Amino acid sequence: MDELLSEFLTETNESLDVVDVELVKFEQEPNNATILNNIFRLVHTIKGTCGFLGLPRLEALAHASETLMGKFRDGATVTPAAVTLVLNSIDRIKEILSELEAANGTEPAGEDRDLIDQLEAMSEGVEFAPAGSACDTLQALERPLRPGEVSLDELERAFQEAEVEEVVPLTLVEDTPAPAETAAPSFTKAEEKGEEVQNPSNAGSGKSVSNQSIRVAVDTLEDLMTMVSELVLTRNQLLEIARRHEDSEFKVPLQRLSNVTAELQEGVMKTRMQPIGNAWQKLPRIVRDLQQDLDKHIDLVMQGADTELDRQVLELIKDPLTHMIRNSADHGLETTQERIAAGKPEKGTITLSAYHEGGHILIEVADDGQGLNLERIKGKALKNGLATEAELEKMTEHQIQKFIFAAGFSTAANVTSVSGRGVGMDVVRTNVEQIGGTIDLRSTAGKGTTFIIKIPLTLAIVSSLIVEVAGDRYAIPQLSVMELVRVQSNSEHRIERIKDRPVLRLRNKLLPLAHMSELLGFGDSDADLDAEADNGFIVVMQVGSQTYGVVVDGVFHTEEIVVKPMSMMLRNLNMFSGNTILGDGSVIMIIDPNGVAAAMAGAGGADLANHADDIAEEAAxxxxxxxxxxxxxxxxxxxxxxxxxxxxxxxxxxxxxxxxxxxxxxxxxxxxxxxxxxxxxxxxxxxxxxxxxxxxxxxxxxxxxxxxxxxxxxxxxxxxxxxxxxxxxxxxxxxxxxxxxxxxxxxxxxxxxxxFDDWFMRKQIDAVDTSRKVLFLDDSSFFRNMLTPVLRAAGYDVTVCATASEAFEVMSSGEVFGAVITDIEMPDVNGYDFCETIRRDSRHHDVPVIALSAVVTPASIEKGRQAGFDDYVAKFDRPGLISALKDALTGEMGVAA
Amino acid sequence: MSNSNFTADATELVSAGSEYIQYVTVRIGGQLFGLPISQVHDVFVPEKVTKVPLAPVEVEGVLNLRGRIVTAINMRKKLGLVDEDKVEDMMAVGIEYKGESYGLVIDSVGEVLNLSAHEHEANPSNLDPRWAMVSGGIHRLSGELMVILDIDRLLTSLIEPKAA
The missing domain is CATH 2.40.50.180 (CheA-289, Domain 4)
Structure with missing residues (x-):
């Protein structure tokens, strides 16, 4: 792509982001001429550059927007509708720009007549405020001019003169303050910008500001980083050599080299750092749009926008943050009416703040809304099977609140266009955890909710624990390592097994374990495992709410490692998050705690999947x-x-x-x-x-x-x-x-x-598919309850009676049974008598009768036969009963046929 | 970026009707292979190769080559050759693919040959499919045949199935 064009794209995109932010601010303070001028200038620059580069579509759109902005500057009343229109135009410009980039510099075909017409109509139709207010606009800066400054009126004139004819040189864009500053929401920053604008000579020549900062391609920085890493490595090797030669003359210069290298490394690291405000840039605009969509009044307060963190982390945190702001606006804050009813200020506040804390950055998203609804979370947790009622009883409020981070958990009763689509905080949690961060929350009913994200300053350098597994070294990110436990078969910490799955009693909890060598696909014979178990270390890791232990062969030390991505060929290995070069020059793999957790859950997950299949079959x-x-x-x-x-x-x-x-x-x-x-x-x-x-x-x-x-x-x-x-x-x-x-x-x-040993071993039986009516008589409710489901399961239609008289009643009522099963030992009428009675009845004399007895002896069987039983089955011999029943019924069918 | 230029150069040379392409010749399991010299970044002895558990079998491991992490691919395994007569001092050819460094572990490196771009022949139809997948054609040299190793196809075949 044309270098000029690519430069234009980068800068215009940045300018547009600034315009977004400024417009939102402008809407709130329509009389602030500084903001207006800033917007006007940016749009004008875009227009000018487009004309210069021959991009008519963009130019026309920018021109129409500029015209409308011009009217505002001339004192027209600013309406939300007008601002929305301008914002829409900015969005369209962005769309065109991205297509332009994709199409390698060719402006996409199409028309923007719709927007331009609206813009023009708006420009025509705007109402001018009384002259006095226009005057106010120009006098917005309420302090005496400092030496060297020019008044706004003069500035205005300068703009008027520069406006149309002059093609604005590209360098002008350079003086756009760095995005960091623009993102900072404080008014002081805006004023500083105003001051910059107040020096048109500077802005025009583009000397002062642009000379202080240069644009460097990210790739260049990455390369620089790689080379510095290599330099560090070489230095380490040199130091190692020098250590072996005591009185080396290299010692002093080497020491100097060492220091310089360290400083260089730090310096290069710094170039990767960017203020977090860059990730916040789009938020004011989003909140503005949300206010309109949700019809709530929201104040977005941003603190600590200049907190710096690695740009890679910055990129990854952008989306989760946006999601959380949406969440807070939609679910966190109440509607205006509810707020008034609750005696709160009409305007809800979302506070976004960032600060450093010991190698980490903490980002807090706080709202002063209704807080989390515990009951709704409980209900949902029960419904989703995340916890039982009994478990919920024992949980603290905080534990229950944390359920909102569980997968597929969204308590939003109504799906709004903003959120509540079932993908909620769990997605945010996943994103945060992917970059080795954690997320937590505090919520007070009626007061509001605060989410706290803790993320590492940089992903490039990670403090890691170096461990040994099957003769090789691996790095485990220190952030997820909770503790190390030495296990020995004779000490109190020993590995125990539940169905081959190793576990460890750790204080009052049972910790699931996995052998790292097994997870990595090395030999997993039992002998090996036991040997390992004797002299292993357990690295206790935590990923989200999941805590588990990984058994490794040895633990070396912790080391700050520079994470390098794996090649594409290996990127599908979830067990590793990257690789790195250690101080001694060897490459080692970095274990991804998320991957380990997934691998550990894998077995259970497969079971669940099978179960799902079963359910499907059952349904059929x-x-x-x-x-x-x-x-x-x-x-x-x-x-x-x-x-x-x-x-x-x-x-x-x-x-x-x-x-x-x-x-x-x-x-x-x-x-x-x-x-x-x-x-x-x-x-x-x-x-x-x-x-x-x-x-x-x-x-x-x-x-x-x-x-x-x-x-x-x-x-x-x-x-x-x-x-x-x-x-x-x-x-x-x-x-x-x-x-x-x-x-x-x-x-x-x-x-x-x-x-009890004296009961029979059972054997497999075939399910009987012929549905038959069976009478089952037993005085013991225990056996009735036990055998009835057995018989039903085998496909019989069972009528249950507790006494012989009840059975006689049922049988004489005209119901015909395929077979009768009866207990022998019964209080009033025993099984033998019952059977004889049935046999005497002409209606039932050929019904097969099966005896059930706890006593199965040759004598008792003989007695049963004399009484007229067709079969004699021991209680608890379920298969025996089923097959006897099957024989009896098929035999009877044979007679009938 | 630079790598794709190299590839482009190689193909351009052919399409432009340029007479000769220089090949670095290597031996894998006794067979002579040729790699377009424009794609070969360096030749090195793979040392201190770190195993990558769970990786495809062809992956020999990862190693540090002047501060860059190189993924070493065992060409014998890739080509389905038996690994029995293990050569003591293996060599590796460093190549770049989509900005990443790979090392093809081979038995030995031979001379550089200047061969006509038009004289190579298509793969014989009975060529082992694993070979046909990575071969860009055959050159008939005096005394033996040289298989042209198509780096792009080789690496695509290694990466693509995993990406899916």
Whole structure:
């Protein structure tokens, strides 16, 4: 591209940004001639340059805007509509400029007649304020002129004369004050600018200001930075050599070289620094537009705009900041009416401030609005499954408030054009964390909310911990390292495992661990891991709210490293954020804590994805109907999916201290109510927690108790228990929709024998698809509750009776059953008598009857056969029952056919 | 920026009907390859190469070449050659691609040949697809054949699948 043109583009873009800011200010103080002149001058320059470079479209637009601005300068009343129009024109100019840049200097085809017509119409139609006020405009500077200054009137005249004919030389743009200054919102700065303008001779010649600053391409600075890094490296090597030769004559000059190099490095670093005000430049305009969109009065206060930080960081922080300002304006501040009602000043204030604090920059975005609505956040957290009611109870206000940083969390009840589109603070958080920063908030109901962003001064130089993994060194950014823990198998810090996943008890928390070597794809045989575990270090890292530990082989030291981007070939490796050259000249990879966190979550994430598929399949499965509502206990165990058992089966809910678990005869037991109660785990591998307490469900029946250990008791709900998808997996009856979520219904028939050895081992059964009516008689509600879902899951339509007389009643009412299942030991009429009675009834004499008994001996089976039972099945032998039922029904069908 | 100029130069030379292109010849697993000299920045001995875990197999590692971090690509692996007869002192050819430095690790560097731009032949149809992907044609030299290494295609083939 033409060098002249590219220069023009850069400068015009900057000028336009200034115009944006100035216009907003001008709208607020329409009588401030200084601001007006500044705008006028910039627009005029753009117009002149466009004409000079042969860009008619831009020139026409700029000219029309300038004409309107001219009217204002002549004393026309400034209306918001007019300012909006000019701002729109500026936007159009920007659009054209960007297309111009993309098209390599060719002005895009098109017409701006719409805007120009409006501008012209506005210029024609403007009302002139009384002459007196025009006079005021010219006298805005209310102090005597200093020596060497010219009055505004004179300045005016100078402009009038210079206005049309003269093609303004490019250099004039150079005196546009550096963006840093223009962004500074304080009035003093504006006045300084005014003073600059007041010296037309200076502005015209472009000598004084432009000589003090030059424009340097970013690439040049980057190159310079690289070379300085190399110089530092070489110096380090020289120092190393000099150290080995004691009385070297190089010593003194080398020392000098060392100092100069350090200063040079610092100096070059400085060139990369820019005032944060550059990132704030667009904000006043955004706030102005927001005021109109939202119909709120907002005051934007900016403090510490001259706080400097690396331009790379600056670029990355721009968007999050804009988003946060929008957020504060839209959600934070109340409407004008609400403010008045709350006794607050009508005008809401958003305060943006920046300051240094120990190698970091803190940026605060504060509003004096309504504060966060805790109840709404709680509700949303519950709805999104981020926390349970019980967990929320225990949380502090601050912890609850922090939920707004969770993914997909937006409490905005209404989606406005400004925000509330479901992408909210979590995006801001992600952006901030990407540059190694953190975000926090303070909120007081009715007083307002303050967001605090803490970001490193520069990304180029990062203090890092150098660690060793599998014989190689890696750098971990110090910012995310919380602490280091030395682990030894015999010390109090040792690595423990829950289903092969290593964890560490760290004070009162359980820290998930990962072996760095495993994450990096090196050998992961168990022998290796154990050996490592003996002599490892754990780097405790925090990313956002996630804390985890990474096991490394060794820890060296911390070092200030210059981050260099990885080549394109390697950029897809999320585990690394870059690479660097160490003092000894070797290259090492920088580990990205975010990548590690993602890799650690990866396994769980895959499970979730599978689960989602399951749910989809379940949804597709046929829905059968059963409208009886059952109380269900929802809990979690082994995985994140909810599980359920009928509440009536559960005798008690207990929470016990894991320290009281005793091991005997190869099983875990607890002392419970004077006896030993065996513990059964939903997920055998996961076992129990390492410390603290753990909830369990106690099932008791005729003097026997067992404890089913779970992770968390979620809820008790009344819902229909409709097992819709029969499970192939032992211990799970199938899945049912409970409270709108796919929930695994546990098969207690699987767990009870696990607690007591004298029960049968179960085997896989096939799901029976023929739906048949079955009568099930049992006096024990425990078995009724347990077996009914089993039978339903197997596809039977079950009628349940608690007593023999009830069963007789049902059967004599004319209902026809495919089979009858009955308990043997029952109080008034036992199973044998019941069976004989059925056999005597002509209507039912050929109905298959299956006996269920806890006592299964050859003698009892013989007795059953004599009584007329078709089959004799042990209680808890779920598959046995199902297959007996299947045989009975198919046999009966054979007879019928 | 400068690199794309180099590439442009090379193609321009050919299209302009210029007679000769200079090739730096290298050996990879016994086969002779030629790289247009305009694209070769330097030839160096790769030392202290740092492994990059999880990287594609062709990536030998990263190393420091005069303050720049160079990604070293093992050409034997890229070309699907067995790595068994490991040459003791490997060499590397430094190239630039889109502003980044890469080092092609090869067995040895030979002489520079001045070859006619028009005399090379298209890839034989039965050429191993991994080779065909990076070969810009074949030169028949007296005694042996020289495969022209097309740097752009080589690096595109390394970068593109990952970018997707």
């Amino acid at each position: 499965a046929t829905v059968s109907e059963s409208d009886r509502s059952v109380s269900l206990l929802l809990f979690k165990a082994g995985s994140s999916e909810p599980k359920a058992v009928p509440l009536s089966l559960v005798t008690r809910l207990e929470e016990f201290d894991v320290a009281t678990i005793e091991r005997s005869n190869g099983r875990d037991l607890v002392q419970y109510r004077g006896g030993l109660m065996p513990l059964v785990y939903v997920n055998e591998e996961a076992g129990h927690r390492d410390e603290g307490s753990q909830p369990m469900l106690v099932f008791s029946d005729s003097g026997r108790s067992m404890g089913l250990v779970v992770d968390e008791i979620v809820d008790i709900v009344d819902d229909r228990l409709n097992v819709e998808v029969v499970s192939e997996c032992p211990g799970v009856l199938g899945s049912a929709i409970i409270k709108g979520k796919a929930t695994e219904v546990l098969d207690l028939g699987h767990y009870l024998p696990l607690a």
